[in-house]
Amino acid sequence: MRHPRLWPVLAAVATLLSACERKEAARDSSEGRAERPVLVAPARYAAQSQAREFAATIRPRVESDAGFRVAGKVIKRYVEVGQKVKLGDPLAALDExxxxxxxxxxxxxxxxxxxxxxxxxxxxxxxxxxxxxxxxxxxxxxxxxxxxxxxxxxxxxxxxxxxxxxxxxxYATLRSDADGVVTQTLVEPGQVVAAGQAAFRIAHAGEFEAAVALPEAFAAAAGKGEAKLTLWSKPGAVYRAKLRELSPAADPVTRTFAARFSILDPDSAIALGMSATLIVSASDAEPVVSVPLSALYNQGAGPGLWKVDEAGNLQLVPVTVVRYEADAALVAGGVKEGDNIVVLGVHKLDPGMKVRVVSRQAL
Structure with missing residues (x-):
């Protein structure tokens, strides 16, 4: 059993040991922060050239629905889907x-x-x-x-x-009002139809177009660049195309804009309904920096990048995201040409923390 006179001495020794331990832990923690390695890359501004590929379908420029001008019962249908018709050819007939x-x-x-x-x-x-x-x-x-x-x-x-x-x-005999191809039949013999009801869909002969769906981020720039078309059945052939029509409203389901591109130099290899790839190239006027998606830092206050100076000090700078790509983001503002940007582990960093640069790569 310890003597009661020794208790004040023991308490003083315990206080000194605890203070020493706190100082040691603080020193170790400070040294750990100073030694935290980060992977950085220099920012490089460039005018990004957008080259986007879209799946397209060859469609006619004019496609209309034909219907009877009087009501009645269909007794005969003269054409099938895919059949070519001339102006005035009979399509179907009603009971007279x-x-x-x-x-x-x-x-x-x-x-x-x-x-x-x-x-x-x-x-x-x-x-x-x-x-x-x-x-x-x-x-x-x-x-x-x-x-x-x-x-x-x-x-x-x-x-x-x-x-x-x-x-x-x-009018009991429905006739084609143009040369073309029957793309859809909507009536059958024995069916009673109303006046004006669509009975056939006719793709008019003449100019073919490429129908595509453009994403919201690219719709505005689609008509400013060069467009080329390649057929899936003939990959070696390249056709020039030009934007003719762009829907003013997005599709409510896919949020894409329907667009039609005219084929400027068609040949006999292009046929109705073929699948193709449309390549649209457009150049952005504003220079941007391409950074990996892992470099973006956003905690609810907007996107930002961690910038490292020569002394290893960190600074979070806000940026504007111009466009997202598959594995990168195009950003503008916030950083200057040549600034070192942290590209990995950004969510483990704090403002004012000192870091050690261990690797560099070009953005």
Whole structure:
């Protein structure tokens, strides 16, 4: 058992030992921070040339839906998908029974109106002659003239009704309105269709285009650069292309913009529906630095980069991300040409920490 007089001495010794241990730990920690190795690379600004590849499909410039102008039941279809058609070729036909009855009714009404007009004109002539000789009143002549005018109107209306009935009968056969290829059939024999309902899709013969979907980050620059097209079935051939149409709104599902590129030098190897690769090259005016994705540091205050000076001091500088690529990011601002940037382990660093550069590589 220790003597009570020794307790103050033991307490003082324990306090001194604890203080020594804290100083040693602080020194070890400071030395550890100073010796932390980092991998850096110098920043190099350059005008980035964007060369992007997109999957494209060869489509016609004009593709329209053809439909019957009258309602009825389809009794025959003359064409199939992929079949070439000429202007005026029949595509399908409707049952004509009801349309023929309507035509017969209109022609009968037309014949009756013609006879009524003839009678009204004859009455008008006789009334005029009697009035001229003074054998009838003016009111009788006025009634005859009104009857003749009504007869003329009924005749004109019946004539137009008969003409419309003949047109409706002619519309029972759907014909192609252009040379082209049938790309889709939407009706079958026995189906009842309404007037104006799409029955066939026709790709008009003529200019072919490359249809692509462009991402949001590239849509604005798509028309500023050079575009080339290569067919999957003919990789060695390269065709020049030019942006003709760009959708003003993004697709709500894919968030891409539909675009059409005209093929400037087509040949017989290009066919409807072929798959192709569209290569678009555009040059950015603003110089940027390409850094690995591992170099970006963002804790909610925006993207930044860790910059290391010659003495090994760290500084976090904010940057603007111009574009993300597969394994890198293009940034602008914040760093100068030749500044050393930490490219690995950025989330383990603190402001003011001293580091030791162990390797360098070019960005």
């Amino acid at each position: 029974k009801d349309l023929r009855l309507q035509l017969e009714q209109a022609e009968a009404e037309f014949a009756a109106a013609r006879m009524a007009q003839t009678q009204a004109l004859a009455d008008e002539g006789r009334a005029f002659e009697l009035r001229r000789k003074g054998w009838t009143a003016q009111a009788a002549l006025d009634r005859a003239r009104a009857g003749a005018e009504e007869g003329r109107g009924r005749f004109k209306r019946a004539e137009r009704a008969a003409e419309l009935a003949r047109h409706s009968l002619d």
